Amino acid sequence: MxxxxxxxxxxxxxxxxxxxxxxxxxxxxxxxxxxxxxxxxxxxxxxxxxxxxxxxxxxxxxxxxxxxxxxxxxxxxxxxxxxxxxxxxxxxxxxxxxxxxxxxxxxxxxxxxxxxxxxxxxxxxxxxxxxxxxxxxxxxxxxxxxxxxxxxxxxxxxxxxxxxxxxxxxxxxxxxxxxxxxxxxxxxxxxxxxxxxxxxxxxxxxxxxxxxxxxxxxxxxxxxxxxxxxxxxxxxxxxxxxxxxxxxxxxxxxxxxxxxxxxxxxxxxxxxxxxxxxxxxxxxxxxxxxxxxxxxxxxxxxxxxxxxSVKCDSSMLESGGVLPTQPETKPVTAPQNKPVAGVQIYPNPVNQYLNLVAINGFELSGKFITLSNASGSVVMQKRIVSNTEKINLSSVNAGIYILTVTDGKDKKVLKLIKM
Ligand SMILES: [Zn+2]
The missing domain is CATH 3.40.390.10 (Collagenase (Catalytic Domain))
Known part of the structure; x- marks a missing residue:
């Protein structure tokens, strides 16, 4: 035993x-x-x-x-x-x-x-x-x-x-x-x-x-x-x-x-x-x-x-590059079904000309855009003068960029792929 x-x-x-x-x-x-x-x-x-x-x-x-x-x-x-x-x-x-x-x-x-x-x-x-x-x-x-x-x-x-x-x-x-x-x-x-x-x-x-x-x-x-x-x-x-x-x-x-x-x-x-x-x-x-x-x-x-791969980024949904809210912006207090003011960019990925369009009442005119590469270096800055803008990116190298649209108070951040 x-x-x-x-x-x-x-x-x-x-x-x-x-x-x-x-x-x-x-x-x-x-x-x-x-x-x-x-x-x-x-x-x-x-x-x-x-x-x-x-x-x-x-x-x-x-x-x-x-x-x-x-x-x-x-x-x-x-x-x-x-x-x-x-x-x-x-x-x-x-x-x-x-x-x-x-x-x-x-x-x-x-x-x-x-x-x-x-x-x-x-x-x-x-x-x-x-x-x-x-x-x-x-x-x-x-x-x-x-x-x-x-x-x-x-x-x-x-x-x-x-x-x-x-x-x-x-x-x-x-x-x-x-x-x-x-x-x-x-x-x-x-x-x-x-x-x-x-x-x-x-x-x-x-x-x-x-x-x-x-x-x-x-x-x-x-x-x-x-x-x-x-x-x-x-x-x-x-x-x-x-x-x-x-x-x-x-x-x-x-x-x-x-x-x-x-x-x-x-x-x-x-x-x-x-x-x-x-x-x-x-x-x-x-x-x-x-x-x-x-x-x-x-x-x-x-x-x-x-x-x-931008699959972590819900702004890359097939509906287009609309990115109404970002971590840097204040939380959206509006009801979810109310259209949120923002910026739409297309095409994305882009070869040469990138179009920016203000949507749902967002004011694009008078704001500055900054294009930064993945390491944070600024490759382009520009002042926007209307609510629809076409930007020539032919001199920008291929890669992933962050596009920031701001006037110092209101800020939108979008991810962009340059082909
Ligand atoms: Zn192992």
Whole structure:
């Protein structure tokens, strides 16, 4: 009896450990799909004007979350989804509240990647949306076979993966908490899969994965990062400022955690988002990882198309470029069905001549327009003398611009793409 009890408790402990330790399926997925995960995209099928990143540009990635549920528990709340977006933004901008836990020896390497995420406000059809899709599935669990990415197999089809980061949240059977496709993979399978109860920081998330770091880790893969130990004993992750370590770390070691190939007394960077430690143990990306991530957005980078994705911006709805309210303006107090004064611009994207038209009583005449590029530099300023104006933009380089119309009191801000 004693032996049986001992055996039972051993099995319990073993089972508990296998659940409570982080496992990520991305490496296995890449091995299962070598031609998918690392394949070069042939040809440039992206029509909008490509451009390089600006040095300090903050890149915003529109996200669509596909919630696939078989039970009500799997149908996670909007609040849980939003808490994950906040965690992603905090972690990638190094605004995470536990950034102070990075050991002093590693603090000089910690970096703000200048990548942000938003729930998409515009659907691929140009309709308003919340960036959250809920869909019942008769599948009780999903695996690495990508079934969750296709409606035909109980999942939900990806939105255009050149403009949206697709995240499928579902019951992901097995040990792994999630997996990601690496940049350059097959378009309709591109994105990140996350187990529903480790997504976000509120509601139904389970310890010890309740700080949203599974998604931070998987999005790190989606942006080209490897595991910090290079998926080999004393392997190489291709990043200069992450120390070599013999393997992954589980749970939360104490600093310094030495391993057989530690280059110095600081040992493993086990608190890096690309290790396997618990959520409340992780707290940084490095400058080298930030550089690698940002290289995906450069000209010819696999994620370059996101520089032209404006799916976070509801002014890009198919009805036209009307943008009545902006964060900079005062809240609209008028009833919602009352037309709001504003500026309409067309065409957008624009090749040469941009038309500005005042609508619903807005006074355009006498205001100044300022055209700024994504890094905030002003490329054009002009005083408007009538309520309809045609501006020649042929001398402006291709890219995304912010157009501000103001007289110092009233201000309208619009996003503009120059082809
Ligand atoms: Zn991983």
């Amino acid at each position: 004693k032996i049986l009890l001992l055996l039972a408790s051993f099995l319990l402990i073993f089972n508990f450990n296998s659940i409570a330790q982080r496992h990520c399926g991305s490496t296995e997925y890449a091995k299962l799909n070598p031609s998918v995960s690392y394949r070069e995209i042939s040809g440039n099928t992206f029509n909008a004007a490509a451009r390089d990143t600006f040095s300090n540009e903050v890149i915003t990635i529109p996200v669509v979350v596909h919630i696939l549920y078989n039970t009500s528990a799997q149908n996670i709340s909007d609040a849980q989804v939003r808490s994950q977006l906040k965690a992603l933004n905090d972690d990638f901008r190094r605004m995470n509240s536990d950034a102070g836990n990075t050991p002093a020896a590693f603090k000089p390497f910690a970096a703000d990647t200048r990548i942000e995420f938003c729930l998409a406000q515009v659907t691929p059809q140009g309709k308003p949306g919340s960036g959250i899709i809920r869909k019942y599935t008769n599948k009780t669990g999903f695996s690495l076979d990508d079934a969750m990415k296709f409606s035909a197999s109980g999942g939900d089809d990806a939105w255009d993966t050149k403009s949206y980061l697709n995240i499928w949240v579902c019951n992901f059977s097995g040990q792994a908490l999630g997996y990601a496709s690496f940049p350059g993979g097959q378009a309709d399978k591109d994105g990140v899969v996350i187990q529903y109860d480790v997504f976000g920081t509120t509601s139904k998330v389970r310890p010890v994965f309740n700080k949203g770091r599974t998604t931070t880790h998987e999005v790190g893969h989606w942006l080209g990062l490897k595991h910090i130990w290079g998926d080999n004993s004393c392997g190489n992750d291709g990043i200069d400022d992450t120390p070599q370590q013999s393997g992954n770390n589980y749970n939360c070691p104490s600093f310094p955690r030495m391993s057989s190939c530690s280059p110095n007394a600081n040992g493993d960077m086990f608190m890096n988002f690309m290790d396997y430690t618990n959520d409340d143990c992780m707290n940084l990306f490095t400058g080298g990882q930030a550089k690698k991530i940002r290289s995906q957005f450069a000209l010819n980078g696999k994620r370059n198309s996101f520089l032209n």
